[in-house]
Amino acid sequence: MDTLNPYLLPLLLLPLSIYLIFSIRKRASGNLKNPPPGSMGWPFLGENMELDRLGSEKLVKERMQKYSRDAFKTSLFGEKIAVLCGAQGNKFIFKNQNELFARWSLPSLAKAIYPDLERTRCQEPKASFDNFQYDILKPDALKKYVPVMDSLAREHLETEWRGSSVVEALPSTKKYALSLACMIFMNRGDLDHSGDFLKSLSLLTKGILSLPVNLPGTTLNRAVGGGRVVRRELLRIVQERRAAESEGEDLLSKMVVATNQDGEYMSDSTIVNVFIGLLIGAEYELSSLITNVIYYLAELPHIYHQVFEEQMEIAKSKGPNELLAMEDLEKMKYTWNVVRECMRLTPPSIGGISESIAEFTYAGFTIPKGWKVLWTPHSSHMNSNYFPEPEKFDPLRFEGSGPEPYTYVPFGGGPRMCPGRNYVRLVVLVFTHNLVKRFRLEKVIPNEKMVFSVSPAPASGLPLRVHPH
Numbered sequence: 363m364d365t366l367n368p369y370l371l372p373l374l375l376l377p378l379s380i381y382l383i384f385s386i387r388k389r390a391s392g393n394l395k396n397p398p399p400g401s402m403g404w405p406f407l408g409e410n411m412e413l414d415r416l417g418s419e420k421l422v423k424e425r426m427q428k429y430s431r432d433a434f435k436t437s438l439f440g441e442k443i444a445v446l447c448g449a450q451g452n453k454f455i456f457k458n459q460n461e462l463f464a465r466w467s468l469p470s471l472a473k474a475i476y477p478d479l480e481r482t483r484c485q486e487p488k489a490s491f492d493n494f495q496y497d498i499l500k501p502d503a504l505k506k507y508v509p510v511m512d513s514l515a516r517e518h519l520e521t522e523w524r525g526s527s528v529v530e531a532l533p534s535t536k537k538y539a540l541s542l543a544c545m546i547f548m549n550r551g552d553l554d555h556s557g558d559f560l561k562s563l564s565l566l567t568k569g570i571l572s573l574p575v576n577l578p579g580t581t582l583n584r585a586v587g588g589g590r591v592v593r594r595e596l597l598r599i600v601q602e603r604r605a606a607e608s609e610g611e612d613l614l615s616k617m618v619v620a621t622n623q624d625g626e627y628m629s630d631s632t633i634v635n636v637f638i639g640l641l642i643g644a645e646y647e648l649s650s651l652i653t654n655v656i657y658y659l660a661e662l663p664h665i666y667h668q669v670f671e672e673q674m675e676i677a678k679s680k681g682p683n684e685l686l687a688m689e690d691l692e693k694m695k696y697t698w699n700v701v702r703e704c705m706r707l708t709p710p711s712i713g714g715i716s717e718s719i720a721e722f723t724y725a726g727f728t729i730p731k732g733w734k735v736l737w738t739p740h741s742s743h744m745n746s747n748y749f750p751e752p753e754k755f756d757p758l759r760f761e762g763s764g765p766e767p768y769t770y771v772p773f774g775g776g777p778r779m780c781p782g783r784n785y786v787r788l789v790v791l792v793f794t795h796n797l798v799k800r801f802r803l804e805k806v807i808p809n810e811k812m813v814f815s816v817s818p819a820p821a822s823g824l825p826l827r828v829h830p831h
C-alpha cells in the first residue's frame with residue numbers, strides 16, 4: 363500500500379489539536395460582526411470531506427438552500443472562506459478584484475508548485491510579464507495553430523481510437539490535450555511520452571485541492587514530490603532553450619529572450635511557474651471539458667446528430683487532406699453552443715479564490731480582512747431565473763443575445779478571467795469535428811457516475827464503443 367487515506371493523518375492528530383483549535387476559533391469568532399451563515403465543519407478538516415463526498419456542485423447547492431442564496435461561509439483547504447453566490451456575487455467579485463481582493467494561491471498548490479515562495483499570496487509571475495505570456499493565447503496569435511491542432515487530432519484518433527473495440531475517453535483526451543500544449547507552447551511534443559513526467563504532473567495536480575498537511579503519505583506530500591520532478595524537467599528544458607543559438611517561434615523561445623520595461627529578463631523559475639500553470643489548465647480542465655462533451659454526445663443522439671450535420675457540411679467544403687482553418691471554426695456555431703451548454707451543466711473549474719485585503723460588507727454580511735473569498739459557476743449556472751429548466755440540456759439557450767451578464771461564468775470574469783479561453787474554444791471544436799466525422803459513440807457504462815477531483819469527470823474514465831461511419 364503506497365498511499366494512505368488522505369484524512370488518516372489529520373484524524374490521528376485530531377484529539378491533540380481539537381482543544382487548541384476550538385479555543386482559538388472561539389476567540390476569533392467572538393470578534394466577527396455579522397458573518398455569512400454556514401458551517402466551518404470539523405476542526406482543521408473543515409468541510410473538505412463534504413467536498414469530496416458531494417462534489418462542488420452539490421455542496422454549493424445544498425449550502426445555498428440551507429443558509430442563504432446570497433452568501434455562505436465554509437472552511438476548505440484549511441482556510442476560512444466566504445462564498446459569494448449568484449450573478450450578483452460573481453459581479454461583486456469580478457468588479458472589485460483589484461481593489462478588495464488580492465491574488466491568492468491555495469496553500470497546497472503554492473507548496474507543490476512554488477516551493478520558493480514564502481507566502482501564499484501569489485506574487486509570481488510578475489505582473490509586468492502578464493501581458494506577454496497571455497499574448498500567445500489571443501485569437502490572432504492562435505490562428506496559425508488551428509492546422510496543428512487538426513493534424514494532431516487526426517493522428518490521435520486514427521492511432522488511438524480506430525480499430526479499438528473500447529476506448530477510455532478521459533485518459534485519451536488528457537494525452538491529446540497535453541501533447542498539444544507541449545507542442546504549441548514549447549515545441550516539445552515528445553514530453554508527454556515520458557511516463558515519469560506525466561505521473562509526476564498527475565500527482566502534482568491531485569494535490570491542488572488537498573488539505574495543507576505535508577507529512578509522508580498525504581496527498582500533498584505526493585504532490586510536492588511530483589512538483590519537484592516536473593519543475594526539474596521543465597527547468598532543464600528552459601536552460602537548454604536559453605543555451606540554443608536559434609530563435610524559435612513557440613512561447614518558450616519568446617519567453618527566454620523577453621524583457622520587461624526595465625530591461626530585465628524573466629527568471630528561469632518564473633518561466634517554469636508559467637508553464638506549470640499552462641500544463642495544468644491544458645491537461646485537467648481542458649481534458650475534463652472534452653470528455654464531458656463526448657459524454658453528452660454519446661448520451662444524447664439528437665444532439666450528436668445536429669453536431670454531425672454541421673461538421674459534415676464543413677468537412678465537405680474541404681479538400682481530402684486539407685486541414686481546418688480559423689474560418690471553418692467560425693462556422694461551428696451549433697457545436698460551440700453544445701460545448702457551452704456542457705460547461706454550464708458541468709463547469710470544468712470550481713471557480714476562483716482570492717484573499718480579502720480589507721473587511722467588506724456584502725448582502726448585509728460582514729467578511730473580515732484575511733478571509734478567502736470564492737466565486738463559483740455552480741451558484742448561477744443552475745438557477746432557473748437565469749436558465750429556465752436548468753437540468754435540461756439545451757444548446758439553443760445560447761442563441762441570440764445569450765445569457766444575462768454574470769450568470770454564465772465558466773471562465774470567470776473581470777481582470778482574472780481565464781486567459782486560456784480562446785485556446786480552449788479552438789481545441790475543443792477541432793477535436794469534436796474530427797471525432798464526429800469518424801465515429802458514432804456508444805457508452806459502455808450507461809449511467810456512469812461523475813466524480814469530482816480537480817475537475818469533474820466520469821468515474822470510470824468514460825469507456826466507449828466507437829463505431830466508424
Ligand code: HEM
Pocket residue numbers: 499639640641643644645647648651709710711713714715772773774775777778779780781782783785786
Ligand atoms: C475548459 C478549460 C478551462 C476552464 C473552464 C478554465 C477556467 C478558469 C478559471 C475559472 C480561472 C480562474 C479565474 C479567477 O481566478 O477568477 C482560470 C484561470 C487561469 N487559466 Fe483557465 N480554464 C481552462 C483552461 C485553461 C487553459 C487550457 C489554459 C492555458 C492554456 C488556462 C490558463 C489559465 C491561467 C494562466 C489562469 C490564471 C489567470 C490569472 O490568475 O490571471 N486555462 N481558468
